Amino acid sequence: MTWNFATSRIGHDGAGTLTLEVCHHRADYGNTFGGVFWLNSPPTSDLDVFCPACTADRGLSVSGTWGAPARLACVCGHSWTPRLPGLTPEQVLRNLVRLALSPQGPAMPLWRMRADHDTEPPSPLHQAVRPYLAEAGHALNRREWAFTEHEGRAAADILTRAGRMPHRRTGEPGAEEADDAAHLAWLHDNLHVLEGHALTAQGRLGTLLSNCATALRPAAALTMDDLEPGPTWSSLPPVLDDALRALGAVHVVLTAGATGDVDY
Ligand SMILES: [Zn+2]
Incomplete structure (x- = not known):
């Protein structure tokens, strides 16, 4: 199944742990800005994930098929597979999806993040x-x-x-x-x-x-x-x-x- 969602900021600690910020109000979700509110603060850490082409570290979107490497894209349209220390590209996708869904985190709705809704359910x-x-x-x-x-x-x-x-x-x-x-x-x-x-x-x-x-x-x-x-x-x-x-x-x-x- 394929996932696709917008983030405000993705950080990592250099040792395999990711952090994810998605600044939005639930009610605003899905507006013309894709529900992502920009953070005005400058980058706080060298460990923010950024675009290798334009160094954008805000508003990155995450996509990928479960079990496959994550693809990140910046708003300019550059797209790349992140290579982060301590994580395989597949783990990057899995962990970002989990973080985005987490009730302690952004708690993004599943149906907003899933790109294909009609794939077959698990065999019971x-x-x-x-x-x-x-x-x-x-x-x-x-x-x-x-x-x-x-x-x-x-x-x-x-x-x-x-x-x-x-x-x-x-x-x-x-x-x-x-x-x-x-x-x-x-x-x-x-x-x-x-x-x-x-x-x-x-x-x-x-x-x-x-x-x-x-x-x-x-x-x-x-x-x-x-x-x-x-x-x-x-x-x-x-x-x-x-x-x-x-x-x-x-x-x-x-x-x-x-x-x-x-x-x-
Ligand atoms: Zn870029």
């Missing part, structure tokens, strides 16, 4: 696992299926090794990228455990785990370049939120089967 993995989990849940509820000792051990191992999901530190500037990376690593670790048991578990649990692991395979291929921000309850990127919910639903059924507490 929680829907992909639902039929298998619903069937298993009903069987457990109706006492048609009670975990064997072997199944109970496999489920307990999956749940024990899952532990707790990383804590989400909202509101800290620049923390989103690290948080997303931690959640993604947790997701990948747990999918790996699930896939391992899907190969070795027998009987009904083996079939359930195989079906869920297959349905969740797209989640195993996710990278940071797929984790585009969007509105979710968890404030995690929609693709990651969906994958974690799908995995969480698998864990709920495994918990029910392993504990015998099936009246959830």
Whole structure:
């Protein structure tokens, strides 16, 4: 998906941390000036991002496709890919988008920043696992299926090794990228455990785990370049939120089967 938005000023600390100023009143957003109010103050830092052709460091616009390098443009129309210390050009785009969306920052509306609104939504993995989990849940509820000792051990191992999901530190500037990376690593670790048991578990649990692991395979291929921000309850990127919910639903059924507490 493609992003495109105007800024007032972009700074960096020379060590991979970006700052972003967007001076506008929300009500003025989208007026003839593109909603960006010019700052009168002179450049305050050598580390402001500026145009390599005309040295403009105000009113730069940011564009790019998620997962690809950022493109910056000044009002003269010069356009370049920023090479900043401590950041790949892809991280520059991701971090600027996150900063612009941040409720503690400019809180720019998503629909203003997205250049293409009709691209397909993330594939809903929680829907992909639902039929298998619903069937298993009903069987457990109706006492048609009670975990064997072997199944109970496999489920307990999956749940024990899952532990707790990383804590989400909202509101800290620049923390989103690290948080997303931690959640993604947790997701990948747990999918790996699930896939391992899907190969070795027998009987009904083996079939359930195989079906869920297959349905969740797209989640195993996710990278940071797929984790585009969007509105979710968890404030995690929609693709990651969906994958974690799908995995969480698998864990709920495994918990029910392993504990015998099936009246959830
Ligand atoms: Zn320029």
